[in-house]
Amino acid sequence: MIGLKGEKTRRRIIETARDLFHLKGYMNTSMDNIVRRSGVTKGNLYYYFSSKEDLGSAVVDHVVSDWLSAGIRFREKGDPIRQILAMFQRAEKGLTEMECKGGCFFGNLALEVSDLHDGLRRKLEDAFLRLEFQVKSLLESGRQRGVLKSTVHPRIAASFIIATFEGGILLSKVKKDVQDFRSCSTMIREFLEGFRA
Amino acid sequence: MIGLKGEKTRRRIIETARDLFHLKGYMNTSMDNIVRRSGVTKGNLYYYFSSKEDLGSAVVDHVVSDWLSAGIRFREKGDPIRQILAMFQRAEKGLTEMECKGGCFFGNLALEVSDLHDGLRRKLEDAFLRLEFQVKSLLESGRQRGVLKSTVHPRIAASFIIATFEGGILLSKVKKDVQDFRSCSTMIREFLEGFRA
DNA sequence: ATAAATGTACTAACCGGTCGGTTTATACTT
DNA sequence: AAGTATAAACCGACCGGTTAGTACATTTAT
Numbered sequence: 029m030i031g032l033k034g035e036k037t038r039r040r041i042i043e044t045a046r047d048l049f050h051l052k053g054y055m056n057t058s059m060d061n062i063v064r065r066s067g068v069t070k071g072n073l074y075y076y077f078s079s080k081e082d083l084g085s086a087v088v089d090h091v092v093s094d095w096l097s098a099g100i101r102f103r104e105k106g107d108p109i110r111q112i113l114a115m116f117q118r119a120e121k122g123l124t125e126m127e128c129k130g131g132c133f134f135g136n137l138a139l140e141v142s143d144l145h146d147g148l149r150r151k152l153e154d155a156f157l158r159l160e161f162q163v164k165s166l167l168e169s170g171r172q173r174g175v176l177k178s179t180v181h182p183r184i185a186a187s188f189i190i191a192t193f194e195g196g197i198l199l200s201k202v203k204k205d206v207q208d209f210r211s212c213s214t215m216i217r218e219f220l221e222g223f224r225a
Numbered sequence: 226m227i228g229l230k231g232e233k234t235r236r237r238i239i240e241t242a243r244d245l246f247h248l249k250g251y252m253n254t255s256m257d258n259i260v261r262r263s264g265v266t267k268g269n270l271y272y273y274f275s276s277k278e279d280l281g282s283a284v285v286d287h288v289v290s291d292w293l294s295a296g297i298r299f300r301e302k303g304d305p306i307r308q309i310l311a312m313f314q315r316a317e318k319g320l321t322e323m324e325c326k327g328g329c330f331f332g333n334l335a336l337e338v339s340d341l342h343d344g345l346r347r348k349l350e351d352a353f354l355r356l357e358f359q360v361k362s363l364l365e366s367g368r369q370r371g372v373l374k375s376t377v378h379p380r381i382a383a384s385f386i387i388a389t390f391e392g393g394i395l396l397s398k399v400k401k402d403v404q405d406f407r408s409c410s411t412m413i414r415e416f417l418e419g420f421r422a
Numbered sequence: 423a424t425a426a427a428t429g430t431a432c433t434a435a436c437c438g439g440t441c442g443g444t445t446t447a448t449a450c451t452t
Numbered sequence: 453a454a455g456t457a458t459a460a461a462c463c464g465a466c467c468g469g470t471t472a473g474t475a476c477a478t479t480t481a482t
Contacts, residue, residue, distance in 0.1 A: 033447080034461060053337055055252035059438060070439085072462045080438065129340050138399035139336050140250055143326050153400050187396060187405045188412035192385065195392030199384060202335040203350050208384045215385035219416055231427060256472060267473085269428050277472065 038076050040066050046087045050133045054084060054140050081145050084137075088151040091133055092158070102162050108170035109220045112163065112189060116213040119197065123206050131201040135194045160186045180223040192216055235273050237263050243284045247330045251281060251337050278342055281334075285348040288330055289355070299359050305367035306417045309360065309386060313410040316394065320403050328398040332391045357383045377420040389413055 044066035048057040059080055063070050077083040102111050123131075130136075134155050142149040160183075167182035196212030241263035245254040256277055260267050274280040299308050320328075327333075331352050339346040357380075364379035393409030 037461080051340065053252060053341070055250060056341065058436075060436075069463050071441085071464065074439070075461065078439095131336065131339075135395060136336050138395055139328065139333050142328075142399045142401075143248065144250070144253065149399060149401075156396060156399060184408040184411055187393075187408035188389065191392030191396050191405060191409045192389045193392065194395050195388030195390065196384075198332060198335055198391050198395070199353060199388050202339045202346060202353060204339075204346075208388060211381040211384035212388045214381055215416075219412075222419065234427080255470075257470075266429050268430075268475090271473070272427065275473095 034076075037068055037072065041068055041073055041076060041083070042087055042090050044068075045083055046091060046133070049084070049087060049137065051130050054137060059083075081147060084141070084145070084148050085151055088137070088148065088155065092151075092155050095155075096158070102166045104166065104169040108166040108175065109217070109224065111166060112220065113213065113217055116193065116209075116216065119193065120206060120209055120213060123197065123200055123209055128200050128204045128206060131197045132194060135197060156190065160190055163189055174225055176223045177225050185223075189216060231273075234265055234269065238265055238270055238273060238280070239284055239287050241265075242280055243288060243330070246281065246284060246334065248327050251334060256280075278344060281338070281342070281345055282348055285334070285345065285352065289348075289352045292352075293355070299363045301363065301366040305363040305372065306414070306421065308363060309417065310410065310414055313390065313393075313406075313413065316390065317403060317406055317410060320394065320397055320406055325397050325401045325403060328394045329391060332394060353387065357387055360386055371422055373420045374422050382420075386413060 041062065045057070045062050048061055048065065052061075059070065059073065062068075062083075063073060066073075073083075077086060102108075119132075134152055137148070138152045138156070142152065163186035164182045167176065167180060167185055170176040171178060171180055171182065192212050192215070196209040199208035199212075200206050238259065242254070242259050245258055245262065249258075256267065256270065259265075259280075260270060263270075270280075274283060299305075316329075331349055334345070335349045335353070339349065360383035361379045364373065364377055364382055367373040368375060368377055368379065389409050389412070393406040396405035396409075397403050
């Protein structure tokens, strides 16, 4: 039972920072914001994280691991097209519930910090690579099982699907209207159905 | 010849701010950054712009007008698919030249400030609406002239194309690799060619 | 002369981060 | 079990520097 209390504090800091980074952005969130909102004192925060960037890095790790464990879980045996569309539907639901505020944690951070902090950029790149790999695997599996035509190019299609996903969220966030994301969902469905064997 | 000198100063401020906002982000660019880089003094800057948000608003207007006058100009008579792909090729060239730094001015700002400053958000929404309208018109015209099948849905397809465009830039920016944007370009071509009559 | 344009010095609040010190929990000794 | 050593966890005042924005004098053009 070593460090049980400390682990709780650490989590509290990370989750508070995650929410603020997501909703207000990285640059627009100060360490004092995180201190006030979390109730953890500043000295304590810096006991766990050596800098804002270090905290940012831990937050990205946390969101990735949350996402891998509880979030998008593709089953290679299922219908790949249905599963990809389910990913879009989940996002559309979240977007609607949040009234198009916040958007995608990874997408937001990617555009904000990619040119500013290379360490964070690499973490985010890794997160996108994981997602792309999962979508690619899904398409490859579908092709091997004969569910999808052999003309589908898994790697390229996976990039394309995720780009459309992120771009759709971007448009919906700036317009405060899910319609654009829905259009992306519709077009991706049409696109993918064209590959069904 | 009223305000000739002043107009030059105003332009200098706007263009400096535009470059800094684009490359470093809105929040990460201070008024002092703009003052130092432009050579204009602070009092003079605030003579032309009442606040940072006011300046941001003027910068967005400036980039939109630049873009409308010299940038993407679609001709309704030409091949719609070729013209859309040309837009992607221009962006790919820019992305390559900039080594995937910066990305899309509008996309960056959209994600950064949409939930923070509603005035700016509306300006950015307007910019995207203009672009969507142009792409939609292009597709409509192609359909009416019989170049595109009647199954194409101009409004939905336009949203989709721009979302993929923005998402592709996002992925390339975070990965520092144009490959993802190229994949989007390839897939959009494949998608659009499917609509050729 | 007079109004537009520019320069300089300043503010109060906030920024990321540090500091010396206190409290609390565990480990070891007797 | 009681006392003690040690380290993990926590506190909040404080630091130099930066933030957006202001006050007001001065210069320049008409």
